[in-house]
Amino acid sequence: MSDHNVVIDVQHLWRRFGDFVAVRDVSFQVKRGAIFGLLGPNGSGKSTIIRMLLGILPPSDGGAIVLGRDAYIESESIKPRVGYMSQHFSLYADLTVRENLEFYGRIYGLDSQRLEERKQAVLDLTGIHDYIDQLAGTLSGGWKQRLALACSLIHEPDLLFLDEPTAGIDPVARRHLWDLLFELSGRGVTLVVTTHYMDEAERCTDVGYLYLSRLLVLGKPDELKELPQITPEGTQRFELRVPHAAEHLSQLRQQDGVRDATLFGETLHVLIDDSLSSDMLRQHLGVTDQQIELRPITPSLEDVFVTLTANAEKEGANEVQAELTVDTAETKSEDEPVSATKKSPEQRKSGNPMLGLWAVLVKEFFHIRRQPITLFFMLVVPVMQTIIFGYAIDTEIENIPLVVFDLDGRQSSREMISSFLNTRKFRLLKEVYDEESFHRALTSGRARAGLRIPPNFSDRLLRGEQVEVQVLIDGSDSQVATTAQSTAQLLGLNLSMGRAKNFADTLQVAPSRDENGAIALPIEVRTRLLYNPDLDSAHFFVPGLVGIILQLVTLFLTSFAIVRERELGTLEQLFVTPVGRMGLLLGKLIPYAMIGFVELLIVLSVMIYAFGVPVNGSIGLLLALSMLFMVCSLGLGLFVSTVATTQLEAVQFAFIIMLPSVLLSGFMFPRSEMPLPIYLITFAIPVTYFIEILRGIVLRAADFQDLVPSVIGLTLCGLAVISGSVMRFQKRL
Numbered sequence: 001m002s003d004h005n006v007v008i009d010v011q012h013l014w015r016r017f018g019d020f021v022a023v024r025d026v027s028f029q030v031k032r033g034a035i036f037g038l039l040g041p042n043g044s045g046k047s048t049i050i051r052m053l054l055g056i057l058p059p060s061d062g063g064a065i066v067l068g069r070d071a072y073i074e075s076e077s078i079k080p081r082v083g084y085m086s087q088h089f090s091l092y093a094d095l096t097v098r099e100n101l102e103f104y105g106r107i108y109g110l111d112s113q114r115l116e117e118r119k120q121a122v123l124d125l126t127g128i129h130d131y132i133d134q135l136a137g138t139l140s141g142g143w144k145q146r147l148a149l150a151c152s153l154i155h156e157p158d159l160l161f162l163d164e165p166t167a168g169i170d171p172v173a174r175r176h177l178w179d180l181l182f183e184l185s186g187r188g189v190t191l192v193v194t195t196h197y198m199d200e201a202e203r204c205t206d207v208g209y210l211y212l213s214r215l216l217v218l219g220k221p222d223e224l225k226e227l228p229q230i231t232p233e234g235t236q237r238f239e240l241r242v243p244h245a246a247e248h249l250s251q252l253r254q255q256d257g258v259r260d261a262t263l264f265g266e267t268l269h270v271l272i273d274d275s276l277s278s279d280m281l282r283q284h285l286g287v288t289d290q291q292i293e294l295r296p297i298t299p300s301l302e303d304v305f306v307t308l309t310a311n312a313e314k315e316g317a318n319e320v321q322a323e324l325t326v327d328t329a330e331t332k333s334e335d336e337p338v339s340a341t342k343k344s345p346e347q348r349k350s351g352n353p354m355l356g357l358w359a360v361l362v363k364e365f366f367h368i369r370r371q372p373i374t375l376f377f378m379l380v381v382p383v384m385q386t387i388i389f390g391y392a393i394d395t396e397i398e399n400i401p402l403v404v405f406d407l408d409g410r411q412s413s414r415e416m417i418s419s420f421l422n423t424r425k426f427r428l429l430k431e432v433y434d435e436e437s438f439h440r441a442l443t444s445g446r447a448r449a450g451l452r453i454p455p456n457f458s459d460r461l462l463r464g465e466q467v468e469v470q471v472l473i474d475g476s477d478s479q480v481a482t483t484a485q486s487t488a489q490l491l492g493l494n495l496s497m498g499r500a501k502n503f504a505d506t507l508q509v510a511p512s513r514d515e516n517g518a519i520a521l522p523i524e525v526r527t528r529l530l531y532n533p534d535l536d537s538a539h540f541f542v543p544g545l546v547g548i549i550l551q552l553v554t555l556f557l558t559s560f561a562i563v564r565e566r567e568l569g570t571l572e573q574l575f576v577t578p579v580g581r582m583g584l585l586l587g588k589l590i591p592y593a594m595i596g597f598v599e600l601l602i603v604l605s606v607m608i609y610a611f612g613v614p615v616n617g618s619i620g621l622l623l624a625l626s627m628l629f630m631v632c633s634l635g636l637g638l639f640v641s642t643v644a645t646t647q648l649e650a651v652q653f654a655f656i657i658m659l660p661s662v663l664l665s666g667f668m669f670p671r672s673e674m675p676l677p678i679y680l681i682t683f684a685i686p687v688t689y690f691i692e693i694l695r696g697i698v699l700r701a702a703d704f705q706d707l708v709p710s711v712i713g714l715t716l717c718g719l720a721v722i723s724g725s726v727m728r729f730q731k732r733l
């Protein structure tokens with residue numbers, strides 16, 4: 001750029017969102033030390049232009065040179081010299097004024113001495129000393145704006161963007177803020193301000209007026225008021241003072257010769273043809289000479305914008321822009337937008353990726369300290385979950401309620417009932433004495449199994465005849481039913497074999513005998529249980545639970561930590577700083593990784609001491625591989641934060657990830673039993689590998705060599721998740 005005085009040079013800037021054009025072929029320049037006001041109705045594209053100038057939103061076409069560099073491609077090298085105060089309060093409400101200032105100072109890389117100096121300077125400028133230790137969220141609107149201004153000035157920028165800085169604050173606070181802006185402008189800082197207030201527009205050195213995504217007019221306030229379109233030849237502007245002015249407005253607008261009429265407090269601003277005399281006007285309004293006062297005026301900026309908007313609506317904005325744009329380079333037809341920059345957005349240069357890591361890290365710990373609920377969620381809830389789930393998920397089925405209908409009632413039938421109860425798989429719910437009660441106990445669900453011993457049970461046994469004992473089983477719960485069925489059948493077999501053995505003892509021949517010559521079964525199958533000999537289900541479930549809980553907590557907290565910033569607007573505020581992408585990400589992830597590690601130690605302790613599940617293998621290996629899993633899980637949280645825009649969406653996405661982790665990882669159901677397509681999917685679930693690792697080390701004392709396939713699987717998942725998320729996480733909107 002040849003002119004060193006030009007700080008911003010916007011050339012044919014376009015921005016589309018799908019089919020919608022938010023910024024259409026906008027060109028303008030801003031000179032050093034100017035206060036450039038960007039005005040326009042809601043949705044006209046002001047914030048979108050500012051975001052493109054800040055380099056956080058890529059232009060669809062055209063471009064801008066800011067401080068001598070391409071606003072998007074070289075944004076990282078411009079950011080240290082630019083400040084931004086966004087439309088909404090987007091500082092950290094749970095940090096104090098001091099902590100907010102220090103955070104932004106560190107983000108901009110100020111060393112401690114310079115930070116102290118700058119902090120003092122912006123505190124002096126904004127007068128916010130008295131609130132230094134107050135939480136930002138508890139400041140009143142005006143003081144919040146001052147704090148936002150102080151933060152945006154902490155690094156002494158040359159160029160400051162202020163998006164509606166005075167929205168929602170009282171007139172005195174507005175005036176104070178403008179006094180500060182004048183002071184900054186006096187020091188040579190260039191200001192770009194968006195506003196809806198006309199009195200603020202009047203204070204700008206230059207203004208641009210946007211309407212329906214186009215820049216309708218551009219120039220100094222006084223120049224704009226002189227535009228021929230505002231007061232066309234043969235017309236004049238008057239201030240009309242008349243009783244009940246508001247009531248006359250619509251009447252006036254219908255009057256021939258009245259081009260425009262707008263209410264200004266208790267007066268009306270009218271643009272009338274010279275041919276319309278004041279007498280005619282008085283007659284038309286039906287007021288006396290004394291009641292009407294007509295004073296010629298020069299148009300206000302509001303008159304200018306109202307007139308231009310009306311013209312644009314009438315004529316179509318195209319021509320109006322061509323006629324009125326002062327000061328800008330020649331415009332091109334909208335059919336052929338021109339790229340001002342020759343470079344493509346893909347050539348975007350990145351800054352130091354680790355910049356700001358320390359600042360973000362410190363800030364994150366402040367958040368955690370101010371929100372103890374986060375610590376509760378990370379440290380206490382997992383312990384509660386482990387205990388509750390560990391006890392609740394007990395797959396050993398015992399004490400199945402049994403109803404007994406004993407029609408025999410003698411010694412043998414009593415022994416039969418005792419054998420059922422001695423297995424401990426059944427507990428006696430009650431004995432009944434009629435058919436109806438027997439069936440009612442089962443249909444009501446109180447009994448899950450019913451034993452019915454026939455009246456001739458003892459007699460038939462004595463006579464050596466076969467006897468049928470009926471066991472009715474409620475099949476609603478398949479696991480309970482299967483246990484009841486196999487126990488009953490095994491019991492029948494054992495009792496029968498006992499009787500058969502007694503009988504066989506009296507015979508000379510027998511199917512087989514043991515080494516002592518006693519009758520024995522021909523084939524004896526001996527099983528031995530390894531690793532969990534008592535078949536305690538806690539030993540199986542609790543290690544898996546450690547993996548599930550670790551994923552649950554890290555996934556939710558990470559995704560929330562980032563999405564919350566997006567929702568609050570603080571992420572946008574961070575994007576305009578030179579903070580590096582990795583600095584930002586690591587700064588946000590490391591605190592949660594550290595807390596996750598503490599959580600892991602606590603949950604493992606609960607597993608060992610509360611559930612008596614010892615770690616048979618190497619604890620060191622377990623912790624090392626847990627860290628690998630945590631990286632993966634934090635990466636998943638990061639991934640959720642790149643797809644979700646609100647915290648509600650983050651919850652929903654996190655659940656979508658958690659569901660297969662719980663159901664398909666082998667935590668609850670054996671993966672080998674799953675249909676092939678589902679089985680293949682389980683390989684893409686990181687917690688699958690971690691559960692195998694946990695169970696391997698905890699139960700089977702597996703060493704690294706045994707776990708190589710799971711470690712490879714987990715590493716691949718981790719790499720895929722982290723690289724995918726980091727690539728998706730861009731420092732732009």
Ligand SMILES: Nc1ncnc2c1ncn2[C@@H]1O[C@H](COP(=O)(O)OP(=O)(O)OP(=O)(O)O)[C@@H](O)[C@H]1O
Pocket residue numbers: 017020022040041042043044045046047048049087
């Ligand atoms: N990310 C986006 N996706 C889709 N549309 C968007 C996006 N950002 C902005 N827009 C649309 O672009 C238009 C211009 O928005 P912008 O925020 O720039 O307006 P504005 O002039 O700043 O309005 P206001 O005065 O209300 O702040 C709006 O219609 C808005 O809905």
